Amino acid sequence: MKTEISNKKVLIIIPCFNEEASIYSLLQEIKETKIEGCFIQPLPVNDCSTDKTAIEINKAAVAYLDLPVNLGIGGAVQSGYHYALQNSFDVAVQLDGDGQHPVNELLKVINPIINKECDVVIGSRFISKEGFQSSGLRRFGINYFKKLNQFLLGIKVTDSTSGFRAINSEAIKLVCEYYPDEYPEPEAIVLFHLNRLKIKEVPVLMRERQGGTSSISSFKSVYYMIKVTLGILFIFIRIKFYGKRSAL
């Protein structure tokens, strides 16, 4: 399409579970987005939505994945990564289907990877402290994971639950082998770091969700914290003591 020397293929994976309100406009927005030197393809992954998400995706006329059984966010995103690996994409971006992650911030998370500064980019809303800052309880959880990561890995990730992230082809290969099922984001950071991938956080603006409900209600937040803590600890032990890259 353009005369760039290197045309990087970028896949935007959008896990969708009941996102009928926002998915169509989001897909249109991505289709209209052009980043120089990049070929951008959106890939919505319909995780057995019970509403009209599938129809809305069809309306947008893009390639999509339709999971036959509900796998949860981790399984949905991982199938997107498999798609990226099979079709040899250079960059895979995860973008939530509820409109929380604004499309015009895409460049910020893609750029460091295209410039080969790092392998994984996480869009953080806490670096510049602008935009939607999430609710109190959730922020407490995020702070807790920040401390946990700092303790285990010695790196500082301000927004470890952020799903707005871009990874390069090496990281894609890794997550195709193993990716956590439920609430995968904080655990994936441990996975990346222990496999010697370079993680970088960039400040992004996030919006409040436009439609749908968070996968984490306040009722479930205690379970969330325990589950993720266990996940982080076990993936840490697994990689440290049972060898790198070993999955189950």
Add this chain to the structure above:
Amino acid sequence: MENVVPYKIQILSIIGALTFMFLIFRLIAKGKLREEYSIIWIVCTIILLVFSIWRNGLDVLAKILGVFYAPALIFLAAIFAIIVFLVHLSVVNSKQHEQIKKLSQEMALLKSKLMEEKKL
């Protein structure tokens, strides 16, 4: 020895063990129980059968192990076996979870490939 009464429970337990064994074999023969899961059940029935025939066996075993109250040994062994088997089932369950995930991902990828080919 004196009368038939003490043998009542023995006969009953032998019948019970044999019925259990028959049921397990029938399930395997019908293909409703995979052989790898049936081994543990066959071993269980054999143990059951041995102890229903060898009546003093439990006392002898308890004495060897230094268990004061012989029937407690039954409960200990049974509960231990149940827990081990439950853990085994959880492992099987996790494995199947992983397999189902892989299958559905593969299926979704194939579906999208098929759609793209139709469009071309």
